[in-house]
Amino acid sequence: MANFNLYVPKMGCASCVAKIEKAFGQSAKSVSATVNLADKLVLVSGDIATDTAIEIIKSVGFDGELVIDAKVAVEQKAADEAKEYRLRMIQAAVGLGLGVPLMLWGLLGGEMMVNNQTQQWAWGAVGAITLLVMLLTGRHFYQGMWRAIKAKSANMDTLIALGTSAAWIYSMMVVVAPQWFPADTRHVYFEASVMILGLINLGHALELRARGKTSEAVQALLGLQASTAIRISDNGDEEVAIEQLKLGDRLRLRPGDRVALDGEVESGQTLINESMLTGEPVPVAKAQGDKVNAGTVNANGSLIYKVTAKATDTKLAKIIELVQQAQISKMPIGRLTDKISAYFVPVVVMIAIISSLVWYHFGPEPALSHALVVLTSVLIIACPCALGLATPMSIMVSVGRAAQLGVLVRNGEALQTASKVTTVVLDKTGTVTQGAPELTDILMLDDSMLNDSLSNESALVEKNQLAKNQLLKNVASLEQHSEHPLASAIISRAKNDGLVLVEPEHFTNYQGMGISGQVNGQQYSVGNLSLMQQLHIGESADCEQLSAELASQAKTPIFVAVDKQLVAIMAIADPIKTDAAEAIRAMKAKGLKVVMLTGDNQITANAVAENVGIDTVVANVLPEQKQAKVLELQQAGEVVAMVGDGINDAPALVSADVGFAMGSGTDIAIESADFTLLSSRLMVINDSLALAKASMSNIKQNLFGAFIYNTLGIPVAAGLLFPFTGMLLSPVVAGAAMALSSLTVVTNANRLRRVKL
Secondary structure, three states, rough: OOEEEEEEOOOOOOHHHHHHHHHHHHHOOOOOEEEOOOEEEEEEEOOOOHHHHHHHHOOOOOOEEEEHHHHHHHHHHHHHHHHHHHHHHHHHHHHHHHHHHHHHHHOOOOOEEOOOOOHHHHHHHHHHHHHHEEEEEEOOOOOOOOHHHHHOOOOHHHHHHHHHHHHHHHHHHHHOOHHHHHHHHHHHHHHHHHHHHHHHHHHHHHHHHHHHHHHHHHHHHHHOOOEEEEEEEEEEEEEEHHHHOOOOEEEEEOOOOOOOEEEEEEEEEEEEEHHHOOOOOOEEEEEOOOOOOOOOOOOOOOOEEEEEEOOOHHHHHHHHHHHHHHOOOOOHHHHHHHHHHHHHHHHHHHHHHHHHHHEEEEEEOOOHHHHHHHHHHHHHHHHHHHHHHHHHHHHHHHHHHHHHOOEOOOOOHHHHHHHOOOOEEEEEHHEEEEEOOOEEEEEOOOOOOOOOHHHHHOOHHHHHHHHHHHHHHHHHHHHHOOOOHHHHHHHHHHHHOOOOOOOOOOOEEEOOOOOEEEOOOEEEEOOHHHHHHHHHOHHHHHHHHHOOOOOOOOEEEEEEEEOOEEEEEEEEOOOEEHHHHHHHHHHOOOOOOOEEEOOOOOHHHHHHHHHOOOOOEEOOOOOOHHHHHHHHHOOOOOOOOEEOOOOOOOOHHHOOOOEEEEEOHHOOOOOOHOOOEEEOOOOOHHHHHHHHHHHHHHHHHHHHHOOOOOHHHHHOOOOOOHHHHHHOOOOOHHHHHHHHHHHHHHHHHHHHHHHOO
């Protein structure tokens, strides 16, 4: 299955989008195309060759080229748009430079009629200059109309070309043969043709300038990619281009340098600023064995790391690709717009013709002039530019804003669904909590047995601390042979406290219960309540009470016995994320219901929930039971967002209306979730849902404005208000209004870049 992007620079309106998507839809059932008008990109998916796809685009009147390198494509697009901006500004200046004086001539009492030979020659010269200016300033519109005619279709260019041509042809006919026209209809409209083209070009230029801001997020991500790296070779260090690097190459990362490619640290220590990818402001410590990601920035340390991914396979590259695909994607609300736009241009042409005929046959004198004004005004004001930009511009800005927050949005449809969420279901471990257990307490029950030398200590506090240190050292030494996840918490605490671990003399693993072994001549038993009961250690009632007390604090008790005597309890907890309570309060403030689903025991789950303010808790559930709970909520009418780690919560994530994958953005999560949170902050979920609501509100504003503009603009241009006001809408005003409508949509979409979440 192919999946590639085509750059189509000549697309201009919603009807262009509809034509291209329809052409691909008719080519084969297995082929689909999604068009992003704002970025002039077509995402092609299915069993199709690139050459065939380009030919399909040609068949509907456009030229397309394959996007091979995203960075190069964005740079090319930026260069093309800068060049087009300069050209449109020149064309606008030339068009308005002729149109404004001609319009002022008429407004200030100058003769705009052709009644004698002198006026014929004068206006003939003006007509010739006007034609030259029209070709200079409007050539792209006429070429677009010609391509559309060859493809047996119509588009925005068709309306502009027909409207301006009608005004010029009518005026030139008046100049060449004024006797064919009644005396009061011998009016020329040369200023309308060039003014319309000047205003539309000016509108397009301003739109290009505003539109460039919408892709700033992707441009910023692309800017994170390094172009060179320091490779360690047999001849020493050498600076090479990224394209020359291979898997397994060893690279040197100097202070202040950007990580070139994903890799694994071989030697050295440093702090890496990963905020550009994850949104986390605190630098992350890196040492031997740790992973580093392309685009992140080194602080003042130095590393040597081995390349583990090519430039196109790095996490940053996948993030950029996902953001671009999401920006191209459509929302259901946008597909409706495209369907309407497909029929819009032909309908408008018919309305324009019928309106002008009505004016010619039934309108007041000069009927012919009125008919021409109506024809031109309807054709110009009806251009569906704003309609075509309404949805994609908002999606582009929203997806880009989400990327800056450290959130990857899979597609526009997920954004639309997220705006309707009523219930947020949270996994506990790794979502509400850090997902990395820590040893929080060592409760000494009997330290006199640990080491006789401790009895000589005079200070009780110091004696107790020494006892804890010796106990921790011995238990951690034994835990080195354990594969249990909680073992790492004990070992990490011992190493952080500077304790030197030793090799145990004997080790036994009790599956699901704990371990035992001999360290420094003493027999240790370390495990849960079941292990203590099996080995007949300690009073069962006391152990159960202590276990319940710790569980009520969301801590897991680890019982430690020395020579069959219970001497201590170690408490291990998964710390609650610092922003969890604030995030849940923010969700509740927005009227969202918050539910916690966890496989952990009810007591621990309740303790965590109480700390963060969650009222509804479902504990002791397996993955399939989590899925069943999500389905139950949906059947009750809730729109559910499920938040989990993207792997063991997969069934619930898939079944939910919207899936949020927490964590560091693993490949599985990036490829499967609707939203992937590169940051571990829970507040980002609240921000994502708020952004989704703001995005839908913005799109509705854009669509309302575009629909109202066309709905009201066409009747006004057709002369509906003439009986009440005695005025017709000037084609010049229609051209200005059409250009302004597109600029308004783009500007409104850009508000999402600064909207408060």
